[in-house]
Amino acid sequence: xxxxxxxxxxxxxxxxxxxxxxxxxxxxxxxxxxxxxxxxxxxxxxxxxxxxxxxxxxxxxxxxxxxxxxxxxxxxxxxxxxxxxxxxxxxxxxxxxxxxxxxxxxxxxxxxxxx
Amino acid sequence: xxxxxxxxxxxxxxxxxxxxxxxxxxxxxxxxxxxxxxxxxxxxxxxxxxxxxxxxxxxxxxxxxxxxxxxxxxxxxxxxxxxxxxxxxxxxxxxxxxxxxxxxxxxxxxxxxxxxxxxxxxxxxxxxxxxxxxxxxxxxxxxxxxxxxxxxxxxxxxxxxxxxxxxxxxxxxxxxxxxxxxxxxxxxxxxxxxxxxxxxxxxxxxxxxxxxxxxxxxxxxxxxxxxxxxxxxxxxxxxxxxxxxxxxxxxxxxxxxxxxxxxxxxxxxxxxxxxxxxxxxxxxxxxxxxxxxxxxxxxxxxxxxxxxxxxxxxxxxxxxxxxxxxxxxxxxxxxxxxxxxxxxxxxxxxxxxxxxxxxxxxxxxxxxxxxxxxxxxxxxxxxxxxxxxxxxxxxxxxxxxxxxxxxxxxxxxxxxxxxxxxxxxxxxxxxxxxxxxxxxxxxxxxxxxxxxxxxxxxxxxxxxxxxxxxxxxxxxxxxxxxxxxxxxxx
Numbered sequence: 001x002x003x004x005x006x007x008x009x010x011x012x013x014x015x016x017x018x019x020x021x022x023x024x025x026x027x028x029x030x031x032x033x034x035x036x037x038x039x040x041x042x043x044x045x046x047x048x049x050x051x052x053x054x055x056x057x058x059x060x061x062x063x064x065x066x067x068x069x070x071x072x073x074x075x076x077x078x079x080x081x082x083x084x085x086x087x088x089x090x091x092x093x094x095x096x097x098x099x100x101x102x103x104x105x106x107x108x109x110x111x112x113x114x115x
Numbered sequence: 116x117x118x119x120x121x122x123x124x125x126x127x128x129x130x131x132x133x134x135x136x137x138x139x140x141x142x143x144x145x146x147x148x149x150x151x152x153x154x155x156x157x158x159x160x161x162x163x164x165x166x167x168x169x170x171x172x173x174x175x176x177x178x179x180x181x182x183x184x185x186x187x188x189x190x191x192x193x194x195x196x197x198x199x200x201x202x203x204x205x206x207x208x209x210x211x212x213x214x215x216x217x218x219x220x221x222x223x224x225x226x227x228x229x230x231x232x233x234x235x236x237x238x239x240x241x242x243x244x245x246x247x248x249x250x251x252x253x254x255x256x257x258x259x260x261x262x263x264x265x266x267x268x269x270x271x272x273x274x275x276x277x278x279x280x281x282x283x284x285x286x287x288x289x290x291x292x293x294x295x296x297x298x299x300x301x302x303x304x305x306x307x308x309x310x311x312x313x314x315x316x317x318x319x320x321x322x323x324x325x326x327x328x329x330x331x332x333x334x335x336x337x338x339x340x341x342x343x344x345x346x347x348x349x350x351x352x353x354x355x356x357x358x359x360x361x362x363x364x365x366x367x368x369x370x371x372x373x374x375x376x377x378x379x380x381x382x383x384x385x386x387x388x389x390x391x392x393x394x395x396x397x398x399x400x401x402x403x404x405x406x407x408x409x410x411x412x413x414x415x416x417x418x419x420x421x422x423x424x425x426x427x428x429x430x431x432x433x434x435x436x437x438x439x440x441x442x443x444x445x446x447x448x449x450x451x452x453x454x455x456x457x458x459x460x461x462x463x464x465x466x467x468x469x470x471x472x473x474x475x476x477x478x479x480x481x482x483x484x485x486x487x488x489x490x491x492x493x494x495x496x497x498x499x500x501x502x503x504x505x506x507x508x509x510x511x512x513x514x515x516x517x518x519x520x521x522x523x524x525x526x527x528x529x530x531x532x533x534x535x536x537x538x539x540x541x542x543x544x545x546x547x548x549x550x551x552x553x554x555x556x557x558x559x560x561x562x563x564x565x566x567x568x569x570x571x572x573x574x575x576x577x578x579x580x581x582x583x584x585x586x587x588x589x590x591x592x593x594x595x596x597x598x599x600x601x602x603x604x605x
Contacts, residue, residue, distance in 0.1 A: 021282060034285055041292055048300040071299070074248055078292060081255045085285050088259055092266055092278045099271035112272055 006047035013040035025105040027093045031086065038082045045071040045078075120165070121174035121187040124158045124197060125240045125253075127151055132232035141224035145212040148228040152208045152235070156201040159194070166194040167595070173245070181245065182306035188245030192380075192449075192596040196242045196372045199453050202578075203364040203460050204235050206571040210464055211357045213565040217471040218269060218355050227267060231361060233260035238369045247295050247381075248305045250373065251288065254337070257369075258284045261362060265354040273353035280346045287336030287343075294329030297322055311381050324390040327382055331393075334377065338370035340434060341404035344427045351423035356467030356476070359419060363426050364460040368452050371433050375448070379600045384440055397438030402532050404431030409539040413546070418469075419476045421543050422462050425502065428536065429455050435529065436517055442597050444520035449593035451513035454501070454582060458510055461498030461575035465491055468564035468572060481547060483556025490573070491564045492551050497576040499544040501583065504537045509582040512589070 013036055020033025049071035057069035093103055100108045131151035138144040165172060171190040175181060189197070208231070215224050237257025241250050262284065266277035299305055301322060302313040317323060332343075339347040347367075351359045378387060387393045408427035415421045433455070436448025466476050468491045473480045485492045501508035514533055521529035563569075582589050 018286070021286070027278065030282060034282060037286070038289055041289055041296065044293070045296050048296065071296075077248075077252060081252065081259075081288075084259055085255070085281070088262060089278065089281050092262070092274055092281065095266070096271075096274045096278060099274055108275055112275075 006043065006050075010040050010044045010047065013037070013043070027096065027103040027105065028090075031089050031093070034089075035082070035086060038078075038085075042075045042078060042082075045075045117161075119174070120158055120162055121172050121189050121243060122176065124155065124162065124189075125187075125236055125243050127155050127158065128232045128239065129236035132229050132236065135225055135228045135232060139225060141215070141221050142212065144225040144228045145208075148208050148211075148232060149205075151232060152201070152204045155235070155239070156205050159197040159201040162189050163194045163198050163592075165189075166191055171599075182304050182309040185249050186245040186306055186308070187243050188308065189243060190596075191592075191599040192372070192375070193242045195449065195453070195592045195596050196368065197239060198592075199368065199456055200235070200238055200242070200365045203361065203456055204231075206460055206464065206575055207231075207357055207361040207364075210360075210467065210568040210571040213567040214357045214467045214471050215355065217474075219267065223267060227264070227355065227358070230260040230264045230267070231358065233257075234264060234361070234366075238365055241369050242372055245307050246305055247298070247307055247310065251292055251295060254288055254291065254373075257366065258288060258337070261350075261366060264358040264362070265350045267355050267358065268353040269355075270353055272349070276346075276349035276353040280350045283336055283343075283346045287333045289333070290329045290336070291333030294326045294333060297326035297329065301326070307376070307381050311383070314382060315386060320390060323382070323386075327377075327387060327390070327393075330377055331374070334370055334374045338367055338374060338434075339427055339430060341400055341408060341427060341431060344404070344408065344430075347427060348420055348423045351426070352417060352419045356419070356463065356470045359423075360460055360463035360467060363423070363463050364456040367426065367430055368456050371430070371437070371448070371452055374434075375437060375445070375600070378437065379445070388440075394438045394440045397434050398526075398529070401431040401434035401438055402529070404428055404434065405532055405536040406431075406539075409536055409543070412543045413539065415543075416478045417476055418466055418478060418481060418547060419463075421547070422459065422466065425540065425543065426459060428540075429459075429502075432514070432517060432533070432536070435532075436520065439520050439524055439526075441520055441523060442601055443516065443523055445600065446590075446593045446597045447513060447516035447520045449596055450516055450589055453589050453593070454509035454513045454579075457575055457578050457582065458498050458501045461494060461572060461579060462502065464568065464572045464575060465495035465498060468568045471568060472561050472564055478546065478550055481551045482554045483551070484561065485548075485552035487556060487561040488563050490569050494569070494572040494576040495551075496548065497579055499547070501579040503540045503544060507580065507583045509579045509589075511583055512586050 017033045017037025021030050024030050049068040051065055051067045054065040054067040055063045057066045097103050100111055128151055135144050135147055138147055166189055174187040176185040234257045237253045240253030244250055262277045262281045265280060266274055301317060302310055304310055336343045351363060405428050408424050412421045412424035433448050433451055436444045470476050501510035504510040504514040518530050518533055
């Protein structure tokens with residue numbers, strides 16, 4: 001069971017994040033959920049890269065077993081993508097707040113109803 | 116130079132985007148974007164001819180050979196889709212300036228071109244690359260620029276539509292990423308050709324099935340496959356008209372390309388269907404999309420929304436073709452992918468022309484336009500006839516192939532469904548035609564749309580007629596792509 005500890009955390013965070021996105025009506029809280037969801041996938045990738053007994057993938061004297069560096073590089077890219085997404089999303093929320101005066105989903109939908 | 120065409124296809128629009136940001140004058144940015152898109156179209160034509168003449172092109176990025184480095188791979192399927200996206204992009208960009216002048220303040224023009232070019236580069240990248248993780252990166256490049264494009268819309272509802280699209284799109288892309296993670300931890304490779312070789316020998320069938328499920332759901336969200344299409348009508352209605360024309364004609368088509376690539380090329384049709392009934396699932400979802408989205412389109416009173424929902428329905432036809440799984444079905448899907456892009460480009464450019472002159476796209480705004488804007492309405496009519504699938508238009512050719520494929524499989528209900536879908540399309544198109552041609556308009560006189568919008572509109576409308584009569588390019592192009600897909604995995 002201890003071997004799968006990382007993956008349990010991943011599954012927990014993943015479902016938690018998705019749950020927050022689906023159930024929260026506050027636009028900022030939704031984004032927090034989205035972030036948790038994305039981060040869980042990052043942890044998943046990094047966990048798959050771990051080689052038992054391996055050290056960090058840097059050439060060191062005496063070390064023979066290294067962790068796989070590729071997933072870490074991939075996730076570095078994915079983190080950059082995640083930051084860009086979050087920046088754009090928060091900018092949108094700012095504009096929404098200015099246009100509607102609220103960041104609550106139901107208040108926003110209510111305002112556009114008569115149109 | 117010729118050796119680098121595969122990567123230049125993506126690099127040209129990608130580098131043109133920031134260069135556009137420096138050109139602050141709206142007109143300069145527009146001309147520069149036109150130039151970049153024309154150059155990109157030229158590259159895709161060269162690639163198409165090269166693939167037809169001498170088979171797939173493989174390009175090792177930075178000199179690192181696959182599977183270690185990132186490979187760009189242009190084969191019969193991708194060169195066909197690249198050509199299509201570039202055709203649409205050129206048509207949209209030529210008309211963009213006239214439409215934007217009417218819709219957005221001048222300070223927003225060059226950001227629009229930057230985002231359009233970025234989205235274009237992202238879509239081309241998804242098609243050109245042979246590396247699965249690279250697909251994810253380009254998917255996000257195109258998606259992020261699409262969210263911002265939607266948010267540029269005039270109405271404040273555009274902001275909320277963009278936000279909702281962002282949430283759904285990010286979940287979709289992340290699902291795709293999870294699926295890739297499974298595949299990578301199973302095989303240790305991200306190169307698609309390499310994955311295709313290693314996957315069949317694996318013991319862990321259940322994990323492959325889970326990976327494929329995540330990937331398909333991720334793509335289906337981007338594709339707006341019923342019932343995951345909720346974001347599409349709002350986003351397409353609120354985005355600037357020319358952005359809608361570009362997205363409707365290209366973004367969903369690229370998502371379908373990705374589905375075909377993953378389903379037929381990387382995982383293999385038989386292998387997937389041995390795990391779960393993917394083909395049947397696609398048939399059911401496609402049929403539901405055709406019926407329900409088309410029926411929903413009848414009740415709308417905004418023309419942009421009518422066509423957006425009709426897009427969801429047309430995606431249903433595409434998915435049915437893929438779900439049939441036969442060579443003929445796949446060819447029907449590829450043909451409709453091409454023809455539907457031409458149809459939706461023509462229709463949405465026509466709507467952009469109306470918005471440009473009248474200021475809105477509600478059904479009421481179309482009143483009497485048959486007389487006031489005869490050329491625009493005639494172009495819209497040709498696109499609409501093609502959408503219904505009237506003979507001598509491009510839409511007829513692809514529906515004909517789809518009916519043939521359904522008959523070949525002995526699925527008569529599907530044949531009936533295609534016909535019913537066409538009838539429903541006739542119904543919602545008729546509502547527009549009736550308002551435009553048989554109702555009078557009072558008040559201010561409306562003049563014909565600017566020439567720079569009529570040129571791309573009629574270019575696309577004539578393409579709809581041309582590919583309805585002379586089908587050699589589309590039928591041969593799709594046939595080669597099908598032979599390639601079916602041949603690689605016998």
